[in-house]
Amino acid sequence: MKPTMVLGDFLVAYLRKIGVTHLFGIPGDLVLRLFLRFGARRGLRVVTLSHEPGVGFAADGYARATGQIGVVCVTYGAGGHNMVNPVAGSFSERVPILVLSGGPADEERKLGTLIHHQAKEIESQLRIYQELTCAARLLDDVRTAAETVHEVVQRVWREQRPGYLEVHRDMVERRIAVPRELLEWDGALHFARSDEHNVAEAVRDTAARYNAARRPIVTVGIETFRYNLTRDVERLAETMGAPVATTVLSKGAFPEDHPQFLGVNIGAISPPGVLRRVDRADLVLNLGAMQTDMDLGSRPPQVTRDRSIWAVGGRVHVSFHTYTDVHIRDFVRGLRKVRLRRHRERVRYHDNLPRAAHEPADPLRVVALLHEVNRFLHDHPRHIVVTESGDMLFAGLDVRVGRAAGYLAQGFYASMGFGVPGALGAQLGDGRRALVLCGDGAFQMTGPEIAQAPRYGLRPIVVVINNGGWQIFRPVVRRTELLDVPAWPYAQLARAWGGQGFRVETAGALRAALDEAARSTSFVLIEACVPQDDLSPVSRKYIQASARHGRWVRA
Ligand SMILES: Cc1ncc(C[n+]2csc(CCOP(=O)(O)OP(=O)(O)O)c2C)c(N)n1
Numbered sequence: 001m002k003p004t005m006v007l008g009d010f011l012v013a014y015l016r017k018i019g020v021t022h023l024f025g026i027p028g029d030l031v032l033r034l035f036l037r038f039g040a041r042r043g044l045r046v047v048t049l050s051h052e053p054g055v056g057f058a059a060d061g062y063a064r065a066t067g068q069i070g071v072v073c074v075t076y077g078a079g080g081h082n083m084v085n086p087v088a089g090s091f092s093e094r095v096p097i098l099v100l101s102g103g104p105a106d107e108e109r110k111l112g113t114l115i116h117h118q119a120k121e122i123e124s125q126l127r128i129y130q131e132l133t134c135a136a137r138l139l140d141d142v143r144t145a146a147e148t149v150h151e152v153v154q155r156v157w158r159e160q161r162p163g164y165l166e167v168h169r170d171m172v173e174r175r176i177a178v179p180r181e182l183l184e185w186d187g188a189l190h191f192a193r194s195d196e197h198n199v200a201e202a203v204r205d206t207a208a209r210y211n212a213a214r215r216p217i218v219t220v221g222i223e224t225f226r227y228n229l230t231r232d233v234e235r236l237a238e239t240m241g242a243p244v245a246t247t248v249l250s251k252g253a254f255p256e257d258h259p260q261f262l263g264v265n266i267g268a269i270s271p272p273g274v275l276r277r278v279d280r281a282d283l284v285l286n287l288g289a290m291q292t293d294m295d296l297g298s299r300p301p302q303v304t305r306d307r308s309i310w311a312v313g314g315r316v317h318v319s320f321h322t323y324t325d326v327h328i329r330d331f332v333r334g335l336r337k338v339r340l341r342r343h344r345e346r347v348r349y350h351d352n353l354p355r356a357a358h359e360p361a362d363p364l365r366v367v368a369l370l371h372e373v374n375r376f377l378h379d380h381p382r383h384i385v386v387t388e389s390g391d392m393l394f395a396g397l398d399v400r401v402g403r404a405a406g407y408l409a410q411g412f413y414a415s416m417g418f419g420v421p422g423a424l425g426a427q428l429g430d431g432r433r434a435l436v437l438c439g440d441g442a443f444q445m446t447g448p449e450i451a452q453a454p455r456y457g458l459r460p461i462v463v464v465i466n467n468g469g470w471q472i473f474r475p476v477v478r479r480t481e482l483l484d485v486p487a488w489p490y491a492q493l494a495r496a497w498g499g500q501g502f503r504v505e506t507a508g509a510l511r512a513a514l515d516e517a518a519r520s521t522s523f524v525l526i527e528a529c530v531p532q533d534d535l536s537p538v539s540r541k542y543i544q545a546s547a548r549h550g551r552w553v554r555a
């Protein structure tokens with residue numbers, strides 16, 4: 001960085017300084033100059049995909065897998081608006097993304113005509129992003145541009161939510177002043193600080209209640225993962241010796257082969273063993289879990305407030321009182337320093353799968369598919385599992401990921417289309433091979449982005465569960481033809497796009513295809529055919545529970 005710089009070069013230098021290596025984007029005339037600066041030599045590794053939603057999901061998957069900020073660059077209007085859904089998902093699920101958009105030059109705006117890609121007003125896109133980010137700013141002043149960038153990025157990091165910067169095309173080559181503090185800054189971003197006194201008291205209060213409890217359990221939420229606390233939480237849990245559950249959104253944030261791991265808590269539709277243990281708990285210590293309908297299985301919380309301690313969003317709620325300005329990092333680290341009673345409960349892992357009872361020649365069903373995936377992961381643990389909205393979002397909760405494996409899903413925002421591009425981004429950032437479980441309907445949204453994999457040397461394994469449509473709704477829809485999607489020749493397409501393709505109809509053939517995939521040097525697509533009315537155990541429970549409460553009526 002230098003005291004005065006061209007804005008475009010400053011952005012590249014700034015992003016490099018904070019450790020960003022990749023930029024995901026699609027160019028357009030209103031962003032081309034900026035885009036080309038990023039792609040210049042000594043710039044960033046530019047990753048382009050076919051469609052902005054794919055780009056956004058890839059940046060999100062990259063950020064989830066690496067814990068770094070995912071950066072996207074889009075053109076104004078058509079590009080920016082196409083990016084809205086992935087960014088909304090990143091906002092909901094606390095993923096740090098920085099969106100850079102182009103825009104029309106000053107003199108174009110002065111023409112008084114409408115400008116191509118414009119929707120309502122020139123400022124409309126900025127306003128849309130103000131709604132979807134923790135900070136959204138237009139860089140239109142050379143005197144303050146550098147500080148504005150820094151402010152937005154610091155917010156993104158502190159809040160682990162998306163931010164937005166709009167750079168109109170006549171600004172890219174303007175010279176800006178870079179303040180001394182930024183020139184001397186080491187590039188380290190910091191999380192929010194807590195109030196020490198509040199932390200101390202929240203920790204004391206928590207420890208006293210915890211030490212008095214006889215049957216406590218710990219719930220590990222997504223904030224612990226986003227704020228890089230996985231190790232601390234593991235050590236803390238080991239000191240406590242209590243069972244540990246994760247939520248739908250935080251699955252994978254605690255190693256599933258850990259002896260204290262109980263399973264995924266999905267509220268009322270949890271595996272019976274999890275449900276029983278949570279019901280018996282006289283204290284639930286909730287570390288960083290947001291309260292969502294998905295995590296609670298669409299029912300009110302099982303554990304009443306007087307039996308819970310809930311640390312999330314910079315606050316710790318102990319029974320009916322609240323400590324403010326207590327960040328999850330300081331809270332967890334504070335707990336690690338105090339004396340906590342050690343429980344020696346023997347914990348058993350629970351999932352929702354009936355015992356494997358399939359023969360290799362049996363027609364493939366979802367339960368057998370999950371057993372085969374678990375078998376594969378047991379033999380090949382170094383994978384990141386990515387599950388896609390639809391039955392696989394619920395089915396995936398029964399995939400057991402151990403210490404080496406990661407697990408990524410939009411467990412709350414649940415947008416279809418995340419799976420394949422999210423996996424590409426995750427693999428680019430993390431290096432481990434991704435294993436994607438994706439429905440046929442969802443694959444038809446963004447799955448063709450898999451054609452980009454060979455260009456980037458990526459070789460995920462994508463299992464497309466072909467049940468002939470949007471079948472998660474089948475139990476509650478009478479006119480089932482409304483759920484049909486066309487039959488694509490998935491395996492053939494995969495071959496045409498430079499990968500390997502298989503179509504399997506039996507459990508044995510799936511096993512063989514997965515084993516073949518393990519050896520493959522390209523990406524692999526396995527079309528796994530299952531009956532139209534076959535759903536995973538969790539989806540069945542979810543639909544039954546929702547139907548009982550009148551949310552899903554048969555229509
Ligand atoms: C972007 C988006 N559009 C619509 C939905 C609603 N939705 C949830 S699951 C689903 C069907 C998914 O179909 P498929 O991928 O084949 O999975 P299946 O239900 O068959 O398991 C739909 C349409 C959604 N979650 N996201």
Ligand SMILES: [Mg+2]
Pocket residue numbers: 439440441465466467468469470471472
């Ligand atoms: Mg389907």
